[in-house]
Amino acid sequence: MSCEKLREVEERLQKACERAGRKREEVVLLGASKSVPAQRIREFYACGLSTFGENRVQEFLKKYQALEDIAIDWHFIGRLQSNKVKYILGKVSLIHSLDRDSLAQEINKRANVVQNVLIEVNVAGEKTKGGIVPENLLAFYQHLLSYKNLRVLGLMCIPPYTEDPEKARPYFAKLRELKEKLESEFLVKLPHLSMGMSTDFEVAIEEGATIVRIGTLLFGERR
Secondary structure, three states: OHHHHHHHHHHHHHHHHHHOOOOHHHOEEEEEOOOOOHHHHHHHHHHOOOEEEEOOHHHHHHHHHHOOOOOOEEEEOOOOOHHHHHHHOOOOOEEEEEOOHHHHHHHHHHOOOOEEEEEEEOOOOOOOOOOEOHHHHHHHHHHHOOOOOEEEEEEEOOOOOOOOHHHHHHHHHHHHHHHHHHHHHHOOOOOEEEOOOOOOHHHHHHOOOOEEEEOHHHHOOOO
């Protein structure tokens, strides 16, 4: 069953890449594994999925320990409290949700090696979500350049929920434009756009996503 689910998502991902004139290897398929038992993650790993993203530090640490024998590429994709930073450094290759200076300070202070991060952008200005508002992004990015133990690799967003994926397109396009603006202003190359989930990942790929975070389509409805 796990391999079949993964194959179905892979087929859709491949077709979306073809429509966008992109290569399949340009997009990382991340299994958003919040509430998914370690054994199911192990099954998907055996089917060929190697990148997983967790939202809660305590849950992640249990799975990290249970799955230490396999070479999972762990990402942290949820809202991260500054006092939990020390527990995940050295265990995750990418933090998707950097959205405030206090968190950046803590990562920079605690990291023994350079930690790769994405800046979370609140593309719709929703009060219930974290993320830097777009008009503050350039100043925030410039400030982050002073931290030696942080490396910004791109941007992440969670657009407003909608059952019509086309309604998410403007938000994905906006995130891509913001990334391009940063690249132009600071003469850098930011390789990643983390955007798109189970309901809208194909549109996100068409708009330039390099990481899609898929939960429900792979693992089913969760608590």
